[in-house]
Amino acid sequence: MTTPALSIHGLKKNFGPAEIIRGVDLDIAPGERHAIIGPNGAGKSTLFNLISGGYHPTSGSVKLNGQEIGGVKPYAINRMGLSRSFQVSNIFSNMTVRENVRCGVLYSMGYGYSFWRNVGNLKEVQEKTAEILNSVGLLDKASLPAALLPYADQRTLEIAITIAGGADVILLDEPTAGMSHSETERAVALIKRATEGKTLIIVEHDMGVVFGMADRISVLVYGEIIATGKPEEIRGDPRVREAYLGDEADEHAEGGAA
Amino acid sequence: MNNPIAQSVANLAPTGGQKFRQRVLPLIILAIIVVAIPFFGPSRTVYALLSVMGINIVFALSYNMLLGRGGLLSFGHAVYFGLGGYAAMHAMRAIEYADGGFWAGFPVFGLPIIGFAGGALAGAIIGWPSCRRAGTPFAMISLGVAELIAAAGFMFNSIFGGEEGISGDRMNGPELFGLSMGPVSDVYWFIAFWLVVGVGGMYAFTRTPLGKMSEATRDNPERVEFVGYDPQRVRYLVFIFAGAFAGMAGGMAAVYFEIFTPEAVSLLPSGFVLLMAYIGGIAYFAGPVIGAIVLTYMQSMLSDFTEAWLLYLGLLFMLIVMYAPRGLAGIIFGVTGSFSNGTFSEMIGKWLQQLAGAFLAFLGLIVLIEVSVNWSNGFGEVFEPFGLHLTFANPLTWVLIVVPLALGILILRRANRETEEVLA
Numbered sequence: 001m002t003t004p005a006l007s008i009h010g011l012k013k014n015f016g017p018a019e020i021i022r023g024v025d026l027d028i029a030p031g032e033r034h035a036i037i038g039p040n041g042a043g044k045s046t047l048f049n050l051i052s053g054g055y056h057p058t059s060g061s062v063k064l065n066g067q068e069i070g071g072v073k074p075y076a077i078n079r080m081g082l083s084r085s086f087q088v089s090n091i092f093s094n095m096t097v098r099e100n101v102r103c104g105v106l107y108s109m110g111y112g113y114s115f116w117r118n119v120g121n122l123k124e125v126q127e128k129t130a131e132i133l134n135s136v137g138l139l140d141k142a143s144l145p146a147a148l149l150p151y152a153d154q155r156t157l158e159i160a161i162t163i164a165g166g167a168d169v170i171l172l173d174e175p176t177a178g179m180s181h182s183e184t185e186r187a188v189a190l191i192k193r194a195t196e197g198k199t200l201i202i203v204e205h206d207m208g209v210v211f212g213m214a215d216r217i218s219v220l221v222y223g224e225i226i227a228t229g230k231p232e233e234i235r236g237d238p239r240v241r242e243a244y245l246g247d248e249a250d251e252h253a254e255g256g257a258a
Numbered sequence: 259m260n261n262p263i264a265q266s267v268a269n270l271a272p273t274g275g276q277k278f279r280q281r282v283l284p285l286i287i288l289a290i291i292v293v294a295i296p297f298f299g300p301s302r303t304v305y306a307l308l309s310v311m312g313i314n315i316v317f318a319l320s321y322n323m324l325l326g327r328g329g330l331l332s333f334g335h336a337v338y339f340g341l342g343g344y345a346a347m348h349a350m351r352a353i354e355y356a357d358g359g360f361w362a363g364f365p366v367f368g369l370p371i372i373g374f375a376g377g378a379l380a381g382a383i384i385g386w387p388s389c390r391r392a393g394t395p396f397a398m399i400s401l402g403v404a405e406l407i408a409a410a411g412f413m414f415n416s417i418f419g420g421e422e423g424i425s426g427d428r429m430n431g432p433e434l435f436g437l438s439m440g441p442v443s444d445v446y447w448f449i450a451f452w453l454v455v456g457v458g459g460m461y462a463f464t465r466t467p468l469g470k471m472s473e474a475t476r477d478n479p480e481r482v483e484f485v486g487y488d489p490q491r492v493r494y495l496v497f498i499f500a501g502a503f504a505g506m507a508g509g510m511a512a513v514y515f516e517i518f519t520p521e522a523v524s525l526l527p528s529g530f531v532l533l534m535a536y537i538g539g540i541a542y543f544a545g546p547v548i549g550a551i552v553l554t555y556m557q558s559m560l561s562d563f564t565e566a567w568l569l570y571l572g573l574l575f576m577l578i579v580m581y582a583p584r585g586l587a588g589i590i591f592g593v594t595g596s597f598s599n600g601t602f603s604e605m606i607g608k609w610l611q612q613l614a615g616a617f618l619a620f621l622g623l624i625v626l627i628e629v630s631v632n633w634s635n636g637f638g639e640v641f642e643p644f645g646l647h648l649t650f651a652n653p654l655t656w657v658l659i660v661v662p663l664a665l666g667i668l669i670l671r672r673a674n675r676e677t678e679e680v681l682a
Contacts, residue, residue: 074483086481091481094477095473102470103474103485107485107487111467114466115463115469117466118465
């Protein structure tokens with residue numbers, strides 16, 4: 001059996017007396033598209049922060065390609081090949097779109113903290129930046145200040161920065177939140193394209209997106225995963241229906257049948 | 259170039275011509291100006307003023323590496339200026355008393371390098387604990403460090419020389435470029451050289467990966483962590499460079515003044531450099547240059563006209579903070595920018611109104627301040643502009659205070675209201 005891209009065992013996180021994550025076990029295979037769903041307050045964002053280094057786990061382990069990353073600093077985890085996006089657009093708003101993506105590229109291309117090079121002369125950085133802008137369709141807006149982008153484009157830029165470093169495990173936190181129907185469709189197509197061959201873990205509220213994209217789905221309720229499985233298994237699981245999906249899943253099942 | 263992506267790379271980056279105009283040309287113009295000035299035969303006073311300006315420009319730019327580019331508000335930047343300057347001062351004495359060896363062959367011209375190294379070392383040591391935090395904790399720590407070093411300045415006499423400081427003689431050691439370093443005109447060339455080196459170096463720094471990540475860390479430290487950078491490390495490295503260039507300015511000052519006193523590491527110059535950078539405009543690279551020029555001029559020239567010049571400085575600072583937070587550079591680039599985007603004719607009316615309003619309000623304030631200062635001194639001296647005899651007993655004084663002030667404020671309010679209507 002191959003090493004899982006991400007392997008979580010007995011993961012717990014308490015904030016004082018409040019137990020937010022109460023023992024999560026999850027293995028995600030390389031190349032899998034895995035969605036985490038759950039009602040508000042289930043601990044999805046906390047789980048993301050535990051995986052990406054934002055929080056220290058209270059107990060348990062998180063392994064990235066077999067290496068322990070629980071409690072490791074975010075920048076170190078990022079260098080090991082895991083990258084994440086944010087629920088709220090988290091971009092460098094004073095920079096242009098091109099500079100934003102370039103920030104995501106620099107470290108992975110070995111230019112770390114160097115102060116003896118001119119960024120404008122780094123040819124492979126420019127090419128990689130252009131390639132990423134092209135793949136997300138922001139090339140024509142490359143010289144605009146990021147703050148002036150429309151909301152949907154800012155979300156796209158957020159994804160572009162996330163994939164820029166070439167990480168092979170990508171965490172996306174509600175990438176389509178606040179988007180219109182057509183924008184969501186475009187975003188989903190983009191995410192599928194941009195994460196081709198990579199391991200994707202996504203938190204999402206839009207069930208259409210989740211069931212359309214994920215290979216497997218985990219349902220997180222009150223800090224525990226109550227079910228993990230293929231979309232059709234999750235849809236049919238009575239516990240999931242009871243705990244969370246309710247009418248929404250029925251609607252979707254009917255919609256899919258019709 | 260048949261690869262479409264490779265082609266678009268070329269479109270993304272500014273063209274060679276743009277790069278030259280925006281990046282190289284300003285530095286060449288600066289170099290031409292500093293080279294051209296001596297051909298106009300400036301007086302000793304002008305040479306002295308220009309030299310201090312040069313020192314302050316490098317100092318203010320180094321401060322802006324922290325405040326403008328790094329988002330780090332420091333209340334103790336003079337510490338690095340001072341420690342670099344003291345390092346250079348001790349080196350100058352070593353050159354003077356050298357009996358062969360390394361220092362005997364070291365030209366005084368190169369002392370800013372010692373200052374640079376001293377400032378970098380101080381930054382590396384002091385930055386280690388203080389760069390762990392950004393924001394308010396960083397500002398508070400910088401203030402604490404400044405107090406600490408200022409207090410140490412009066413305690414460790416072998417380093418800081420006590421109240422009378424450490425003095426030296428710049429006319430020692432080997433000569434470089436045929437400069438004896440004696441007359442101010444020789445020192446001017448020395449300052450000019452290091453000014454261009456410092457400005458060029460600090461501009462180049464903004465173009466490096468570290469410089470770019472410094473701006474990214476200022477805007478969004480959280481995101482920086484998730485693209486593989488440690489924000490603490492970015493801040494620390496930037497801090498060392500800012501200290502180094504401040505130390506370089508200190509080295510220039512050591513050669514120019516030939517004396518350093520513990521006052522150089524005190525809170526006063528730390529505050530002054532903040533004013534220079536902020537009044538000039540911290541959002542622009544050129545801002546601190548403009549601020550340094552204007553404030554140095556005010557410091558040396560305005561203080562001849564009025565003893566209340568610090569009051570005017572404080573007033574200017576407050577007005578900039580409240581009404582023009584992008585500083586003098588923001589005002590200048592706002593006007594020049596309106597030429598290129600064609601809004602000049604719409605804006606000029608409003609600007610003239612604002613200018614007139616500010617001028618009138620300022621006139622009233624000048625009368626108030628000058629009359630008050632003379633009255634408060636109690637020597638019986640009276641503010642007498644244009645042959646008027648203005649005392650508080652003279653009704654004309656009050657007219658000259660209240661009328662321009664009220665009129666100016668009215669015009670300013672009207673101009674601002676019109677802007678709002680235009681925007682709405």
